[in-house]
Amino acid sequence: MEQGHGVSRPVTLERPVPLVDLELGHQVLADDLRAAFERVLASSSFVGGREVEHLEEVLAELVGAPHVVAVGSGTVALHLALFAAGVGPGDEVILPPNTFFATAEAVVAAGAMPVLADVDPYTALLDPEAVEAAVTPRTAAIAAVDLYGQPFDADRFRAIADRHGLFLLEDAAQALGGAWHERPAGSLGDAAGFSFYPGKNLGALGDGGAVTTADAGLARRVRLLRSHGEEPRGVHLVSGFCERLDELQAAFLTAKLPHFQVAQAERRRGVSRYRQRLAGVEEVDLVKTAEGARHAYHLLVARVPRRNAVLTHLHTAGVGASVHYPTPIHLQPACPHLGGKGTHPHAEALADSVLSLPLFPGITDALVDRCADALGTAIETTR
Numbered sequence: 615m616e617q618g619h620g621v622s623r624p625v626t627l628e629r630p631v632p633l634v635d636l637e638l639g640h641q642v643l644a645d646d647l648r649a650a651f652e653r654v655l656a657s658s659s660f661v662g663g664r665e666v667e668h669l670e671e672v673l674a675e676l677v678g679a680p681h682v683v684a685v686g687s688g689t690v691a692l693h694l695a696l697f698a699a700g701v702g703p704g705d706e707v708i709l710p711p712n713t714f715f716a717t718a719e720a721v722v723a724a725g726a727m728p729v730l731a732d733v734d735p736y737t738a739l740l741d742p743e744a745v746e747a748a749v750t751p752r753t754a755a756i757a758a759v760d761l762y763g764q765p766f767d768a769d770r771f772r773a774i775a776d777r778h779g780l781f782l783l784e785d786a787a788q789a790l791g792g793a794w795h796e797r798p799a800g801s802l803g804d805a806a807g808f809s810f811y812p813g814k815n816l817g818a819l820g821d822g823g824a825v826t827t828a829d830a831g832l833a834r835r836v837r838l839l840r841s842h843g844e845e846p847r848g849v850h851l852v853s854g855f856c857e858r859l860d861e862l863q864a865a866f867l868t869a870k871l872p873h874f875q876v877a878q879a880e881r882r883r884g885v886s887r888y889r890q891r892l893a894g895v896e897e898v899d900l901v902k903t904a905e906g907a908r909h910a911y912h913l914l915v916a917r918v919p920r921r922n923a924v925l926t927h928l929h930t931a932g933v934g935a936s937v938h939y940p941t942p943i944h945l946q947p948a949c950p951h952l953g954g955k956g957t958h959p960h961a962e963a964l965a966d967s968v969l970s971l972p973l974f975p976g977i978t979d980a981l982v983d984r985c986a987d988a989l990g991t992a993i994e995t996t997r
Protein backbone atom coordinates (compact mmCIF):
# COMPACT_ATOMS: atom_id res chain seq x y z
CA MET A 615 0.00 0.00 0.00
CA GLU A 616 1.18 3.55 -0.65
CA GLN A 617 2.14 5.66 2.31
CA GLY A 618 1.64 9.30 2.95
CA HIS A 619 -1.42 11.48 3.41
CA GLY A 620 -3.20 8.38 4.73
CA VAL A 621 -4.31 7.32 1.26
CA SER A 622 -4.38 3.69 0.28
CA ARG A 623 -3.88 2.68 -3.28
CA PRO A 624 -2.47 -0.62 -4.47
CA VAL A 625 1.02 -0.32 -5.90
CA THR A 626 1.46 -2.11 -9.17
CA LEU A 627 4.95 -1.91 -10.51
CA GLU A 628 3.53 -1.60 -14.02
CA ARG A 629 1.87 1.73 -13.31
CA PRO A 630 4.11 4.55 -14.62
CA VAL A 631 5.42 6.93 -11.96
CA PRO A 632 4.40 10.47 -12.93
CA LEU A 633 6.67 13.44 -12.36
CA VAL A 634 3.96 14.85 -10.09
CA ASP A 635 0.94 12.86 -8.91
CA LEU A 636 -1.76 15.54 -8.69
CA GLU A 637 -4.47 12.91 -8.56
CA LEU A 638 -3.09 11.44 -5.34
CA GLY A 639 -2.93 14.86 -3.68
CA HIS A 640 -6.47 15.73 -4.69
CA GLN A 641 -7.95 12.44 -3.46
CA VAL A 642 -6.81 13.39 0.01
CA LEU A 643 -8.24 16.90 -0.25
CA ALA A 644 -11.40 16.19 -2.23
CA ASP A 645 -13.86 16.77 0.64
CA ASP A 646 -12.17 20.02 1.68
CA LEU A 647 -12.15 21.24 -1.92
CA ARG A 648 -15.84 20.42 -2.37
CA ALA A 649 -16.64 22.30 0.84
CA ALA A 650 -14.67 25.30 -0.45
CA PHE A 651 -16.61 25.21 -3.72
CA GLU A 652 -19.95 24.99 -1.89
CA ARG A 653 -19.01 27.92 0.33
CA VAL A 654 -18.18 30.17 -2.62
CA LEU A 655 -21.26 29.03 -4.54
CA ALA A 656 -23.48 29.80 -1.57
CA SER A 657 -21.90 33.24 -1.21
CA SER A 658 -22.38 34.05 -4.91
CA SER A 659 -19.33 36.26 -4.51
CA PHE A 660 -16.87 35.18 -7.18
CA VAL A 661 -14.47 38.10 -7.61
CA GLY A 662 -12.96 40.49 -5.08
CA GLY A 663 -14.35 39.08 -1.83
CA ARG A 664 -13.51 37.65 1.55
CA GLU A 665 -11.88 34.43 0.25
CA VAL A 666 -9.07 36.35 -1.45
CA GLU A 667 -8.58 38.60 1.58
CA HIS A 668 -8.39 35.59 3.87
CA LEU A 669 -5.87 33.81 1.63
CA GLU A 670 -3.73 36.93 1.55
CA GLU A 671 -3.73 37.10 5.36
CA VAL A 672 -2.74 33.44 5.76
CA LEU A 673 -0.01 33.69 3.12
CA ALA A 674 1.39 36.85 4.72
CA GLU A 675 1.95 34.88 7.91
CA LEU A 676 3.45 31.87 6.12
CA VAL A 677 5.82 33.95 4.02
CA GLY A 678 6.68 36.53 6.67
CA ALA A 679 5.76 39.37 4.32
CA PRO A 680 3.55 42.19 5.62
CA HIS A 681 1.69 42.58 2.31
CA VAL A 682 0.33 39.92 -0.04
CA VAL A 683 -1.65 40.70 -3.19
CA ALA A 684 -3.20 37.69 -4.90
CA VAL A 685 -3.27 37.87 -8.71
CA GLY A 686 -4.12 35.76 -11.74
CA SER A 687 -0.80 33.91 -12.19
CA GLY A 688 2.85 33.83 -11.24
CA THR A 689 3.78 35.54 -14.49
CA VAL A 690 1.44 38.42 -13.68
CA ALA A 691 2.80 38.61 -10.12
CA LEU A 692 6.32 39.21 -11.50
CA HIS A 693 5.07 41.60 -14.17
CA LEU A 694 2.98 43.73 -11.81
CA ALA A 695 5.73 43.83 -9.17
CA LEU A 696 8.17 45.24 -11.75
CA PHE A 697 5.54 47.62 -13.16
CA ALA A 698 4.63 48.86 -9.67
CA ALA A 699 8.32 49.39 -8.89
CA GLY A 700 8.52 51.73 -11.88
CA VAL A 701 10.63 49.39 -14.02
CA GLY A 702 9.78 50.02 -17.67
CA PRO A 703 10.97 51.15 -21.09
CA GLY A 704 14.69 51.96 -21.25
CA ASP A 705 15.44 49.82 -18.19
CA GLU A 706 17.39 46.56 -18.07
CA VAL A 707 16.59 43.69 -15.73
CA ILE A 708 19.17 40.99 -15.01
CA LEU A 709 17.94 37.40 -14.77
CA PRO A 710 19.29 33.87 -15.25
CA PRO A 711 19.05 32.04 -18.59
CA ASN A 712 17.92 28.76 -17.00
CA THR A 713 14.48 29.61 -15.75
CA PHE A 714 10.93 29.15 -16.91
CA PHE A 715 10.33 31.53 -19.80
CA ALA A 716 7.86 33.55 -17.70
CA THR A 717 10.66 35.28 -15.76
CA ALA A 718 11.80 36.91 -19.00
CA GLU A 719 8.24 37.46 -20.21
CA ALA A 720 7.42 39.48 -17.10
CA VAL A 721 10.36 41.79 -17.83
CA VAL A 722 9.25 42.22 -21.44
CA ALA A 723 5.63 42.79 -20.35
CA ALA A 724 6.84 45.62 -18.11
CA GLY A 725 8.46 47.20 -21.19
CA ALA A 726 12.03 46.58 -19.96
CA MET A 727 14.90 44.65 -21.55
CA PRO A 728 15.96 41.25 -20.15
CA VAL A 729 19.73 40.92 -19.67
CA LEU A 730 20.99 37.43 -18.90
CA ALA A 731 23.77 36.53 -16.47
CA ASP A 732 25.20 33.04 -16.13
CA VAL A 733 24.61 30.73 -13.19
CA ASP A 734 26.64 28.68 -10.73
CA PRO A 735 27.14 25.24 -12.27
CA TYR A 736 26.58 23.41 -8.96
CA THR A 737 23.49 25.14 -7.52
CA ALA A 738 22.12 26.23 -10.94
CA LEU A 739 21.30 29.60 -9.33
CA LEU A 740 22.20 33.06 -10.62
CA ASP A 741 25.92 33.75 -10.06
CA PRO A 742 26.37 37.01 -8.08
CA GLU A 743 29.66 37.77 -9.87
CA ALA A 744 28.06 37.35 -13.29
CA VAL A 745 25.30 39.70 -12.15
CA GLU A 746 27.79 42.37 -11.06
CA ALA A 747 29.51 42.07 -14.45
CA ALA A 748 26.17 42.56 -16.24
CA VAL A 749 25.23 45.79 -14.44
CA THR A 750 25.12 48.85 -16.72
CA PRO A 751 23.86 52.41 -16.17
CA ARG A 752 20.50 51.20 -17.52
CA THR A 753 20.11 48.34 -15.04
CA ALA A 754 17.04 48.91 -12.89
CA ALA A 755 16.40 45.52 -11.32
CA ILE A 756 17.60 41.98 -10.69
CA ALA A 757 15.09 39.17 -11.09
CA ALA A 758 16.72 36.35 -9.09
CA VAL A 759 15.01 32.97 -9.29
CA ASP A 760 14.60 30.44 -6.46
CA LEU A 761 15.13 27.71 -9.04
CA TYR A 762 13.60 24.28 -8.34
CA GLY A 763 12.58 25.68 -4.93
CA GLN A 764 16.06 26.63 -3.70
CA PRO A 765 16.25 30.25 -2.47
CA PHE A 766 19.16 32.32 -3.75
CA ASP A 767 21.80 33.87 -1.48
CA ALA A 768 19.68 36.78 -0.31
CA ASP A 769 22.54 38.45 1.57
CA ARG A 770 24.81 38.69 -1.47
CA PHE A 771 22.02 39.80 -3.79
CA ARG A 772 20.79 42.40 -1.29
CA ALA A 773 24.31 43.81 -1.13
CA ILE A 774 24.60 43.97 -4.94
CA ALA A 775 21.16 45.58 -5.28
CA ASP A 776 21.99 48.16 -2.61
CA ARG A 777 25.42 48.90 -4.08
CA HIS A 778 23.91 49.70 -7.49
CA GLY A 779 20.54 51.04 -6.34
CA LEU A 780 18.56 48.22 -7.97
CA PHE A 781 15.14 46.75 -7.28
CA LEU A 782 15.52 43.11 -6.18
CA LEU A 783 12.68 40.94 -7.46
CA GLU A 784 12.48 37.39 -6.12
CA ASP A 785 10.98 34.89 -8.54
CA ALA A 786 9.65 32.59 -5.83
CA ALA A 787 7.23 30.82 -8.19
CA GLN A 788 8.70 27.42 -7.22
CA ALA A 789 9.80 28.14 -3.69
CA LEU A 790 6.90 28.32 -1.22
CA GLY A 791 8.23 26.60 1.92
CA GLY A 792 11.88 27.41 1.19
CA ALA A 793 14.07 29.80 3.20
CA TRP A 794 17.46 31.50 3.25
CA HIS A 795 18.88 31.38 6.78
CA GLU A 796 15.33 30.93 8.13
CA ARG A 797 14.02 33.92 6.17
CA PRO A 798 11.16 32.50 4.11
CA ALA A 799 11.17 32.53 0.34
CA GLY A 800 8.94 35.40 -0.66
CA SER A 801 10.60 37.77 1.82
CA LEU A 802 14.08 37.84 0.26
CA GLY A 803 13.79 40.75 -2.16
CA ASP A 804 11.97 44.07 -2.43
CA ALA A 805 9.06 42.04 -3.76
CA ALA A 806 8.46 38.44 -4.75
CA GLY A 807 6.16 36.62 -7.13
CA PHE A 808 4.61 33.22 -6.33
CA SER A 809 2.83 30.89 -8.73
CA PHE A 810 -0.10 28.67 -7.77
CA TYR A 811 -0.07 26.79 -11.06
CA PRO A 812 -1.54 23.31 -10.31
CA GLY A 813 1.81 21.49 -10.23
CA LYS A 814 3.44 23.92 -7.80
CA ASN A 815 3.97 23.03 -4.12
CA LEU A 816 0.79 24.96 -3.37
CA GLY A 817 -1.30 24.62 -6.51
CA ALA A 818 -4.73 26.01 -7.36
CA LEU A 819 -7.28 24.17 -9.51
CA GLY A 820 -6.36 26.58 -12.27
CA ASP A 821 -3.99 29.53 -12.52
CA GLY A 822 -3.09 31.81 -9.65
CA GLY A 823 -0.26 33.81 -8.17
CA ALA A 824 0.66 36.39 -5.54
CA VAL A 825 2.97 39.32 -4.96
CA THR A 826 4.55 39.51 -1.50
CA THR A 827 6.37 42.57 -0.21
CA ALA A 828 7.23 44.62 2.86
CA ASP A 829 6.65 47.81 0.87
CA ALA A 830 3.14 49.14 1.55
CA GLY A 831 3.26 51.57 -1.39
CA LEU A 832 4.29 48.87 -3.84
CA ALA A 833 1.55 46.55 -2.53
CA ARG A 834 -1.03 49.30 -2.99
CA ARG A 835 0.08 49.90 -6.59
CA VAL A 836 -0.08 46.17 -7.39
CA ARG A 837 -3.57 46.07 -5.83
CA LEU A 838 -4.64 48.93 -8.10
CA LEU A 839 -2.97 47.43 -11.18
CA ARG A 840 -4.58 43.99 -10.76
CA SER A 841 -8.06 45.49 -10.96
CA HIS A 842 -8.21 48.19 -13.65
CA GLY A 843 -6.45 50.81 -11.51
CA GLU A 844 -9.84 51.42 -9.93
CA GLU A 845 -10.26 53.01 -6.49
CA PRO A 846 -12.90 53.75 -5.37
CA ARG A 847 -15.45 52.14 -7.64
CA GLY A 848 -15.85 54.10 -10.87
CA VAL A 849 -12.60 56.02 -10.44
CA HIS A 850 -9.60 54.75 -12.44
CA LEU A 851 -6.43 56.22 -10.97
CA VAL A 852 -4.16 54.46 -13.45
CA SER A 853 -4.64 52.26 -16.47
CA GLY A 854 -4.22 48.74 -15.11
CA PHE A 855 -5.14 45.16 -15.90
CA CYS A 856 -7.79 42.56 -15.14
CA GLU A 857 -5.54 40.15 -13.23
CA ARG A 858 -7.33 39.31 -9.98
CA LEU A 859 -7.27 35.90 -8.35
CA ASP A 860 -10.89 34.73 -8.18
CA GLU A 861 -12.75 33.64 -5.06
CA LEU A 862 -12.95 29.98 -6.05
CA GLN A 863 -9.20 29.63 -6.52
CA ALA A 864 -8.59 31.50 -3.27
CA ALA A 865 -10.96 29.13 -1.44
CA PHE A 866 -9.26 26.06 -2.96
CA LEU A 867 -5.83 27.35 -1.96
CA THR A 868 -7.05 28.10 1.57
CA ALA A 869 -8.39 24.54 1.77
CA LYS A 870 -4.98 23.17 0.77
CA LEU A 871 -2.90 25.33 3.11
CA PRO A 872 -3.47 23.32 6.34
CA HIS A 873 -1.94 20.32 4.54
CA PHE A 874 1.03 22.26 3.21
CA GLN A 875 3.62 21.50 5.93
CA VAL A 876 2.79 17.77 5.88
CA ALA A 877 3.14 17.80 2.10
CA GLN A 878 6.51 19.54 2.38
CA ALA A 879 7.71 16.96 4.92
CA GLU A 880 6.69 14.21 2.49
CA ARG A 881 8.69 15.88 -0.28
CA ARG A 882 11.73 16.07 2.03
CA ARG A 883 11.32 12.41 2.99
CA GLY A 884 11.24 11.46 -0.69
CA VAL A 885 14.39 13.49 -1.31
CA SER A 886 16.27 11.78 1.57
CA ARG A 887 15.35 8.42 0.13
CA TYR A 888 16.58 9.46 -3.32
CA ARG A 889 19.84 10.70 -1.75
CA GLN A 890 20.41 7.30 -0.09
CA ARG A 891 19.60 5.32 -3.21
CA LEU A 892 21.62 7.51 -5.57
CA ALA A 893 24.65 7.91 -3.31
CA GLY A 894 26.44 4.99 -4.91
CA VAL A 895 25.36 5.66 -8.48
CA GLU A 896 28.30 6.94 -10.49
CA GLU A 897 27.89 9.95 -12.80
CA VAL A 898 24.68 11.16 -11.13
CA ASP A 899 25.06 14.47 -9.27
CA LEU A 900 22.07 16.05 -7.59
CA VAL A 901 22.04 19.82 -8.07
CA LYS A 902 23.69 21.19 -4.94
CA THR A 903 21.86 22.93 -2.11
CA ALA A 904 23.92 25.85 -0.79
CA GLU A 905 24.68 26.11 2.89
CA GLY A 906 22.08 28.41 4.41
CA ALA A 907 19.34 27.45 1.94
CA ARG A 908 16.25 25.49 2.95
CA HIS A 909 15.13 23.92 -0.30
CA ALA A 910 11.38 23.75 -0.96
CA TYR A 911 11.92 20.77 -3.30
CA HIS A 912 9.46 21.79 -5.95
CA LEU A 913 11.73 19.70 -8.18
CA LEU A 914 14.53 17.26 -7.45
CA VAL A 915 17.06 17.72 -10.22
CA ALA A 916 20.15 15.67 -11.07
CA ARG A 917 22.91 16.28 -13.58
CA VAL A 918 23.55 13.21 -15.68
CA PRO A 919 25.68 12.33 -18.73
CA ARG A 920 23.99 11.33 -22.01
CA ARG A 921 20.86 13.02 -20.70
CA ASN A 922 18.55 12.50 -23.67
CA ALA A 923 19.36 8.79 -23.97
CA VAL A 924 18.96 8.38 -20.19
CA LEU A 925 15.61 10.18 -20.31
CA THR A 926 14.36 7.91 -23.10
CA HIS A 927 15.43 4.89 -21.09
CA LEU A 928 13.59 6.16 -18.01
CA HIS A 929 10.40 6.78 -19.97
CA THR A 930 10.57 3.24 -21.36
CA ALA A 931 10.91 2.02 -17.77
CA GLY A 932 7.76 3.97 -16.81
CA VAL A 933 9.55 6.72 -14.90
CA GLY A 934 8.09 10.14 -15.69
CA ALA A 935 11.32 12.11 -15.43
CA SER A 936 11.41 15.48 -17.20
CA VAL A 937 13.75 18.37 -18.02
CA HIS A 938 13.62 21.85 -16.49
CA TYR A 939 14.62 23.49 -18.77
CA PRO A 940 15.93 22.06 -22.05
CA THR A 941 16.52 25.41 -23.78
CA PRO A 942 17.95 28.47 -22.03
CA ILE A 943 16.20 31.79 -22.58
CA HIS A 944 18.88 33.14 -24.95
CA LEU A 945 18.50 30.13 -27.27
CA GLN A 946 14.71 30.39 -27.48
CA PRO A 947 13.29 31.37 -30.90
CA ALA A 948 11.56 34.35 -29.26
CA CYS A 949 14.88 35.81 -28.04
CA PRO A 950 17.40 35.96 -30.89
CA HIS A 951 18.71 39.27 -29.49
CA LEU A 952 19.75 37.85 -26.10
CA GLY A 953 22.96 36.10 -27.21
CA GLY A 954 23.80 32.98 -29.19
CA LYS A 955 25.20 29.60 -28.24
CA GLY A 956 28.24 29.84 -25.96
CA THR A 957 27.13 33.12 -24.33
CA HIS A 958 26.22 31.50 -20.98
CA PRO A 959 28.17 28.23 -20.84
CA HIS A 960 27.08 27.05 -17.38
CA ALA A 961 23.39 27.53 -18.14
CA GLU A 962 23.87 25.76 -21.49
CA ALA A 963 25.69 22.82 -19.87
CA LEU A 964 22.87 22.53 -17.34
CA ALA A 965 20.24 22.60 -20.09
CA ASP A 966 22.01 19.62 -21.69
CA SER A 967 22.45 17.60 -18.51
CA VAL A 968 19.62 18.22 -16.03
CA LEU A 969 16.93 15.67 -15.29
CA SER A 970 13.99 16.17 -12.89
CA LEU A 971 12.99 13.04 -11.00
CA PRO A 972 9.44 12.14 -9.91
CA LEU A 973 8.71 13.82 -6.58
CA PHE A 974 5.40 14.64 -4.92
CA PRO A 975 3.70 14.46 -1.52
CA GLY A 976 2.78 10.86 -0.82
CA ILE A 977 5.58 9.36 -2.92
CA THR A 978 6.53 6.05 -1.31
CA ASP A 979 9.93 4.55 -0.66
CA ALA A 980 9.02 1.81 -3.16
CA LEU A 981 8.37 4.37 -5.90
CA VAL A 982 11.55 6.30 -5.13
CA ASP A 983 13.54 3.07 -5.19
CA ARG A 984 12.03 2.17 -8.52
CA CYS A 985 12.92 5.55 -10.03
CA ALA A 986 16.43 5.61 -8.56
CA ASP A 987 17.14 2.05 -9.67
CA ALA A 988 15.84 2.81 -13.17
CA LEU A 989 18.17 5.81 -13.29
CA GLY A 990 21.14 3.64 -12.29
CA THR A 991 20.24 1.12 -15.02
CA ALA A 992 19.78 3.89 -17.58
CA ILE A 993 23.23 5.30 -16.79
CA GLU A 994 24.82 1.88 -17.14
CA THR A 995 23.07 0.80 -20.31
CA THR A 996 23.73 4.09 -22.13
CA ARG A 997 27.45 4.04 -21.25
Ligand SMILES: Cc1ncc(COP(=O)(O)O)c(C=O)c1O
Pocket residue numbers: 687688689690713714716717759785787788808809810811821822823
Ligand atom coordinates in the same frame (compact mmCIF):
# COMPACT_ATOMS: atom_id res chain seq x y z
C1 LIG B 1 10.46 30.07 -12.15
C2 LIG B 1 9.05 30.41 -12.59
N1 LIG B 1 8.74 31.70 -12.81
C3 LIG B 1 7.51 32.06 -13.18
C4 LIG B 1 6.51 31.13 -13.37
C5 LIG B 1 5.18 31.59 -13.87
O1 LIG B 1 4.10 31.19 -13.09
P1 LIG B 1 2.67 30.97 -13.76
O2 LIG B 1 2.74 29.72 -14.57
O3 LIG B 1 1.76 30.85 -12.57
O4 LIG B 1 2.36 32.15 -14.58
C6 LIG B 1 6.77 29.79 -13.12
C7 LIG B 1 5.76 28.73 -13.21
O5 LIG B 1 5.33 28.20 -14.13
C8 LIG B 1 8.09 29.41 -12.75
O6 LIG B 1 8.40 28.13 -12.55
